[in-house]
Amino acid sequence: MSTTDRSLAPDRTDWTTVRSDFPFLERRIDGQPVIYLDSANTSQKPRQVIDAMSTFMATGYAPINRSAYRMAGEATDAYENARRAVARFVNAPSADEIIFTKNATESINLVATAWGRQNLGEGDVVVLTHMEHHANIVPWHMLAAERGIELRWVPLTADGQLDLTDLDRLLDGAKMFSFTAMSNVLGTLPPVEHLCTAAHAAGAVAFVDACQFVPHNATDVQAWGADLVAFSSHKMCGPSGIGLLWGRMELLDSMPPFIGGGNMIDDVRLDGFTTAPVPAKYEAGTPPIVEAIGLGAAVEYLEAIGMDEVRRHEMELTRYALDTLVGRYGHDITIHGPTNLEVRGGVLSFAFRDIHPHDVSQVLDERNICVRAGHHCAKPLMRLLGANATARASFYLYNTTDDVDALADALDGATDIFGL
Amino acid sequence: MAGLEDLYREIILDHYRSPRNRGELPTPPAVRAEGHNPLCGDEITVFIDVDDSEGEGVVRDVKVSGQGCSISQSSASMMSQAVIGKSVPEVLAVVKRFKGMMSLDTGNDDDTGADEPTIGTGGDGAEHPLGDLEALQGVVKFPVRIKCATLAWNTLLEALDQ
Ligand SMILES: Cc1ncc(COP(=O)(O)O)c(C=O)c1O
Numbered sequence: 001m002s003t004t005d006r007s008l009a010p011d012r013t014d015w016t017t018v019r020s021d022f023p024f025l026e027r028r029i030d031g032q033p034v035i036y037l038d039s040a041n042t043s044q045k046p047r048q049v050i051d052a053m054s055t056f057m058a059t060g061y062a063p064i065n066r067s068a069y070r071m072a073g074e075a076t077d078a079y080e081n082a083r084r085a086v087a088r089f090v091n092a093p094s095a096d097e098i099i100f101t102k103n104a105t106e107s108i109n110l111v112a113t114a115w116g117r118q119n120l121g122e123g124d125v126v127v128l129t130h131m132e133h134h135a136n137i138v139p140w141h142m143l144a145a146e147r148g149i150e151l152r153w154v155p156l157t158a159d160g161q162l163d164l165t166d167l168d169r170l171l172d173g174a175k176m177f178s179f180t181a182m183s184n185v186l187g188t189l190p191p192v193e194h195l196c197t198a199a200h201a202a203g204a205v206a207f208v209d210a211c212q213f214v215p216h217n218a219t220d221v222q223a224w225g226a227d228l229v230a231f232s233s234h235k236m237c238g239p240s241g242i243g244l245l246w247g248r249m250e251l252l253d254s255m256p257p258f259i260g261g262g263n264m265i266d267d268v269r270l271d272g273f274t275t276a277p278v279p280a281k282y283e284a285g286t287p288p289i290v291e292a293i294g295l296g297a298a299v300e301y302l303e304a305i306g307m308d309e310v311r312r313h314e315m316e317l318t319r320y321a322l323d324t325l326v327g328r329y330g331h332d333i334t335i336h337g338p339t340n341l342e343v344r345g346g347v348l349s350f351a352f353r354d355i356h357p358h359d360v361s362q363v364l365d366e367r368n369i370c371v372r373a374g375h376h377c378a379k380p381l382m383r384l385l386g387a388n389a390t391a392r393a394s395f396y397l398y399n400t401t402d403d404v405d406a407l408a409d410a411l412d413g414a415t416d417i418f419g420l
Numbered sequence: 421m422a423g424l425e426d427l428y429r430e431i432i433l434d435h436y437r438s439p440r441n442r443g444e445l446p447t448p449p450a451v452r453a454e455g456h457n458p459l460c461g462d463e464i465t466v467f468i469d470v471d472d473s474e475g476e477g478v479v480r481d482v483k484v485s486g487q488g489c490s491i492s493q494s495s496a497s498m499m500s501q502a503v504i505g506k507s508v509p510e511v512l513a514v515v516k517r518f519k520g521m522m523s524l525d526t527g528n529d530d531d532t533g534a535d536e537p538t539i540g541t542g543g544d545g546a547e548h549p550l551g552d553l554e555a556l557q558g559v560v561k562f563p564v565r566i567k568c569a570t571l572a573w574n575t576l577l578e579a580l581d582q
Contacts, residue, residue: 358460358489358568366424375461388461388487417428418490 013309019398021046021301035369035403040184040212040347040394042234045298049237052297053290064289065263065280079289082296083279089299090210090229091220092246099252099282100292103243104211105135107230108178110245110258110282111207112139115176115228118256122148125174127204129154129162129190130384131183134377136209140178154179156384160186160337164194171202181213185376185385185392186337187318187347189213196225205251211235215396216314216345218307221246233291238298242291245282252278259284302397310397314346317395321348321404328408336385346395349376352411355418357391363414364391369407422561428490431555436490441500443483445469450481451582455575457567462488464496466575470508477508484572491556491565496572498553508580515573517550521557522566 019025024044027034036044062075080095087095101107116139120126126140130153143149152170155163160183171177177199181192192208199206207228213219215236221229228247234240257264257275261284266274275281302310319341325333325348334351338344352360361373372392375382382388393407445452445467455464464486471480482500499518503511559569 356489356493358462358491358565362427362562362565363424374459379461382461388463417424418433 013305013313015313015397015400018305019400021048022398023047023050025398029368032368035367035406037393037395037399037403037407038370038372039215039235039396039399040392041372042240043215043237043396044398045239045294046237046301048301049239049294049297053239053294056293057290060293061290064287075289078296079287079292082292082299085296085299085303086244087246089219089303090214090231090246091222093222094249096277096279097246097249097252099245099247099279100287101243101245101282102241102288103234104209104230104232105243107243107245108135108207108209109139111178111228111230111247112143114255114258114282115205115251116140116143116149117147118254119175120147120149123150125150125152126176126178127152127154127170127174127199129179130156131160131162131186131188131378131381132178132180133184133209133211134379135211136178136180137380153380156381159339160188161343162188162190162195164198167195167198168202171198171204174199174202174204176207177202177204178207179209181208181210182216182345182347183337183378183381184212184347185349185378185381185390187345187349187394188338189217189343189345192224192226196227200225212345212347215302216307217311227251233295233298236298237301238295239291242288242295249278252282257281257284261285263287305397313397314395314399315341317399317401317404318344318346318348320401321393321395321407324404324408325350325411329411333411336390346399347392348394349390349392351387351390352414353418355414357389359418360391360411360414363417364407364410366413367406367410369410371407422558426558427562427565429555429558431552432490432494435494435497435552439484439493439497441481441483441497441504442485443467444485445481445483450483451579453575453579453582454486455571455578457488457492457571459567460489462486462492462568462571464488464492464571464575466496466572466579468503468576468579470580479503479506479508479511482576488571489568491559491568492571495553495556495569498551498556499572499576502551502553503576511576511580514550515577518553518556518573519570521550521554522560522570 022044060075062071064076064079083098084095086098092098126149140151144151154170157163179195182189196206205227208226210229210231214231231244233242264276264281264284266276332353336349357373361371364371374389450467450469452465452467467483469481470477482504484496484500502514556569559565
């Protein structure tokens with residue numbers, strides 16, 4: 001089934017067909033299917049993306065922005081089409097405001113470095129939250145070490161939401177408020193629009209780490225009122241190796257470049273250089289061309305299904321998973337994060353009896369069930385939860401209630417071995 | 421395919437449920453070292469008290485604290501048993517043998533203890549120098565868990581370095 005067919009389909013999506021778009025999920029190990037519950041880590045890829053990339057590599061591959069021959073022009077168009085697709089997907093006012101990076105981590109480092117060095121000095125304040133991924137912590141720590149900025153942290157409530165009681169005081173005098181739109185550990189969906197408004201009221205720049213949000217929800221960066229938004233292709237059915245930064249043009253224009261080299265310049269002389277206009281200014285060197293083509297195909301794939309449909313499907317799965325796991329295991333399972341599904345995405349970090357998450361995931365692996373066990377690159381949050389590690393099951397559009405049932409059944413196996 | 425029973429041997433689960441030599445030692449005279457498994461967040465602290473009064477030094481006591489999975493915890497427990505009372509060169513030899521057992525490539529120089537696994541208290545050092553530790557052999561079939569099994573040992577080496 002092609003993506004165009006699907007856009008004509010009635011509004012209830014056939015999720016079995018969606019699942020069959022993903023070759024990885026057809027894999028059998030020892031005759032048993034693979035149950036992939038690690039999409040918050042990285043997502044599987046539909047055939048449409050794989051085909052777009054291999055076709056482009058086979059017959060369309062050429063340099064972009066550099067050569068005058070026709071094939072190079074076609075490749076440049078394909079690359080720029082991907083930029084337009086991403087802009088449309090997150091409702092950016094202009095495709096030129098979409099910058100291709102290596103991953104979301106690089107997007108955040110770009111901002112911390114380019115914007116940070118221009119705007120932050122000794123004693124300046126950057127506000128983060130207690131549920132950030134290391135990608136949105138370490139670059140700011142590095143800046144703190146380099147120039148003595150102060151980091152402040154928005155705390156959490158007992159059920160894993162942001163505690164906004166003191167937000168205005170925390171933001172007072174801040175120059176930057178950088179926060180996640182969805183926690184990769186708790187699934188929490190903070191009120192992004194409200195946070196952007198609060199940042200602006202304090203005169204701070206609002207930077208959203210939307211790495212977990214964009215793959216699972218309809219995104220509108222303008223409705224958010226954000227200044228900068230970072231996300232990654234590999235979590236949204238696209239390939240690894242390409243990430244995204246959206247920013248308001250005025251801001252991107254005023255920031256200095258990040259990485260220097262070819263493609264990002266207007267002119268180079270013996271005594272200096274001038275930069276190319278945005279987005280080229282931030283895309284030094286040969287970019288991830290094939291990856292951009294794949295990302296463009298991923299965006300079209302998700303658009304054809306509709307992000308509201310994806311969100312609805314994942315809410316149903318999450319509700320089913322919470323009911324099933326708690327119904328079956330009661331107090332033996334602790335699922336972290338909010339129980340109100342309006343403010344939670346399809347990420348379930350859990351503790352099961354007293355069994356270490358590594359051992360839980362080992363037992364699940366025996367049944368080809370892929371979950372993540374560890375600190376999820378969010379050690380400050382883990383300390384708050386009082387756990388070194390959790391097991392985490394996360395859902396995407398290709399998961400079904402059968403996957404949840406398999407997870408619930410397999411957990412019994414852990415009890416058998418550890419006899420607790 | 422290796423089954424879970426290769427990994428979770430009874431002796432491993434026993435050490436996991438009732439870890440030996442848990443706790444801390446006063447420093448000094450003991451030294452401490454911390455080990456992290458960056459993949460999973462497991463943290464372990466090894467305390468080692470070496471009696472240096474004569475010659476090469478003898479391990480008087482070892483204690484282990486921290487949190488981890490069944491493999492890292494049981495390995496730490498067995499490690500503590502295997503090294504208490506040994507001289508430093510003997511300890512280094514056990515570490516070498518253990519790491520040899522945990523390495524994916526075969527044909528190392530430490531086949532001696534591995535060909536005839538002993539399950540039980542073992543540990544007098546002569547014929548089966550690795551004793552209970554040989555139960556951890558199955559871990560090699562689960563490569564992602566090797567780091568769990570070696571965490572306590574690398575931390576021990578760090579402590580010995582001090
Ligand atoms: C919330 C959040 N931010 C940032 C990142 C980093 O993304 P990437 O690894 O693609 O750079 C992740 C990935 O796990 C994430 O979950």
